[in-house]
Amino acid sequence: MPAPLYKEVREKLLASITRGAWPTGTALPSEAALALEYGVSVGTLRKAVDELVIEKVLLRQQGRGTFVAAHDVERTLYDFFRIRHADGVSRFPEVETISLRRQAVDAETAAQLQLPAGAKVVRIINRLGIAGVPVVLDEVFLPATRFEGLTLEIFRQRPDTIYHLYQHRFGVNVLRGEERIRACRAGAREARLLAISRSAPMLEVERLSFTYYDVPVEWRRSRVHTAEHYYVSDLG
Amino acid sequence: MPAPLYKEVREKLLASITRGAWPTGTALPSEAALALEYGVSVGTLRKAVDELVIEKVLLRQQGRGTFVAAHDVERTLYDFFRIRHADGVSRFPEVETISLRRQAVDAETAAQLQLPAGAKVVRIINRLGIAGVPVVLDEVFLPATRFEGLTLEIFRQRPDTIYHLYQHRFGVNVLRGEERIRACRAGAREARLLAISRSAPMLEVERLSFTYYDVPVEWRRSRVHTAEHYYVSDLG
DNA sequence: AAGTGGTCTAGACCACCAT
DNA sequence: TGGTGGTCTAGACCACTTA
Numbered sequence: 001m002p003a004p005l006y007k008e009v010r011e012k013l014l015a016s017i018t019r020g021a022w023p024t025g026t027a028l029p030s031e032a033a034l035a036l037e038y039g040v041s042v043g044t045l046r047k048a049v050d051e052l053v054i055e056k057v058l059l060r061q062q063g064r065g066t067f068v069a070a071h072d073v074e075r076t077l078y079d080f081f082r083i084r085h086a087d088g089v090s091r092f093p094e095v096e097t098i099s100l101r102r103q104a105v106d107a108e109t110a111a112q113l114q115l116p117a118g119a120k121v122v123r124i125i126n127r128l129g130i131a132g133v134p135v136v137l138d139e140v141f142l143p144a145t146r147f148e149g150l151t152l153e154i155f156r157q158r159p160d161t162i163y164h165l166y167q168h169r170f171g172v173n174v175l176r177g178e179e180r181i182r183a184c185r186a187g188a189r190e191a192r193l194l195a196i197s198r199s200a201p202m203l204e205v206e207r208l209s210f211t212y213y214d215v216p217v218e219w220r221r222s223r224v225h226t227a228e229h230y231y232v233s234d235l236g
Numbered sequence: 237m238p239a240p241l242y243k244e245v246r247e248k249l250l251a252s253i254t255r256g257a258w259p260t261g262t263a264l265p266s267e268a269a270l271a272l273e274y275g276v277s278v279g280t281l282r283k284a285v286d287e288l289v290i291e292k293v294l295l296r297q298q299g300r301g302t303f304v305a306a307h308d309v310e311r312t313l314y315d316f317f318r319i320r321h322a323d324g325v326s327r328f329p330e331v332e333t334i335s336l337r338r339q340a341v342d343a344e345t346a347a348q349l350q351l352p353a354g355a356k357v358v359r360i361i362n363r364l365g366i367a368g369v370p371v372v373l374d375e376v377f378l379p380a381t382r383f384e385g386l387t388l389e390i391f392r393q394r395p396d397t398i399y400h401l402y403q404h405r406f407g408v409n410v411l412r413g414e415e416r417i418r419a420c421r422a423g424a425r426e427a428r429l430l431a432i433s434r435s436a437p438m439l440e441v442e443r444l445s446f447t448y449y450d451v452p453v454e455w456r457r458s459r460v461h462t463a464e465h466y467y468v469s470d471l472g
Numbered sequence: 473a474a475g476t477g478g479t480c481t482a483g484a485c486c487a488c489c490a491t
Numbered sequence: 492t493g494g495t496g497g498t499c500t501a502g503a504c505c506a507c508t509t510a
Binding site (some may be wrong): 004005006040041042043047061062063065 | 496497502507509
């Protein structure tokens, strides 16, 4: 047999989830019911669910059920925001959206997002502050086809995190990302918007984010002023 | 019952491993034998081993056995070396050890390594090159008591990686690390040893590494020149 | 009390490795 | 061929949540 049974079950579950069989935040049928439906034992069904829980596609709660995971503040703060104040405390940043507009994709972004030349992207510029101090300048690129109808108004008035907005409004579930970091100098724009001196050393962080099946859905380039902050990364 | 049975079995296994019951690289008794010894079912024993495999304390090989994991080049390259050439290819760095000496610990390092004031540390300075180009200047601090007998000779003549040396010569198994990254400017030393201009922007990477039970065993501060290289990090 | 996920068991069979 | 880990099953019982 090429693939183990629990891998096949995992695939069926994932297919159902991406198809929208169970909307974000709702409960799946019980493990016993799913095992019966797929014609496998509960143990095998659980092994399939285990994997999706590790990938944060599903969320188990003892006594309550198994749910399609929803992006919330904790997920964003712990998994997708790697900047800490020098005191070590993890705080949620204040996001101030400066602009949002649609434009033709540039070559670099097209390559990262696997878009054809000439495709349209939504470009959003944000300034992030921590405890009132401006620290990050963000440039976000989204494939326009996946985010039709996204306006500055909607982006600014989201009640929760950016990735929660992607998920509940556009059905785009960001599961993981890859970041590349270089040192750079502040340019005129960073100096002005972050109130720092030109040519101050900064981090340039590029992020490519993926949804189900490793499809890229967001490309961003951030510049981080690390005088009173740092970027954290776990090894091992 | 406070802790599940498989957690207790995990603890017993980990205790035996740290006690040195099975030297690094050797095989444990079979799962059936261990289950019998601990008085649990094979399923429960496997669940305990599963966790230690995820933590990379143990290594399973179908048909051969379960082994105490040994640090090798792949582990170092994929888990503990986050610098890539701009072309995206992952290459193993050339390490050139510039100095090794013992000295009294400074306040910062003492706090990180949880050492008392006045304790001795081994301080090692390395220059790392990628494809012949010097890229990183490393300052490594080790608690002297754990690394008695470590000399420049031994450090330079290790056959394998630095963490493999720690493991097989001093019984120190590095399992995970935490890194903090800031932007900085090259100083006189970086400019001289990496052949770059003074005040060029660089990354300052601080790493605290841990062994079993989250005990810190190594503290290092690196400066990385990112003109032709970048640092990678995975999110999610 | 009923329903959910979490733990644990005992055993069968398969895939792989060494000899 | 014999021993190892990998998969899969069927069922019992426990812990937790909700009503």
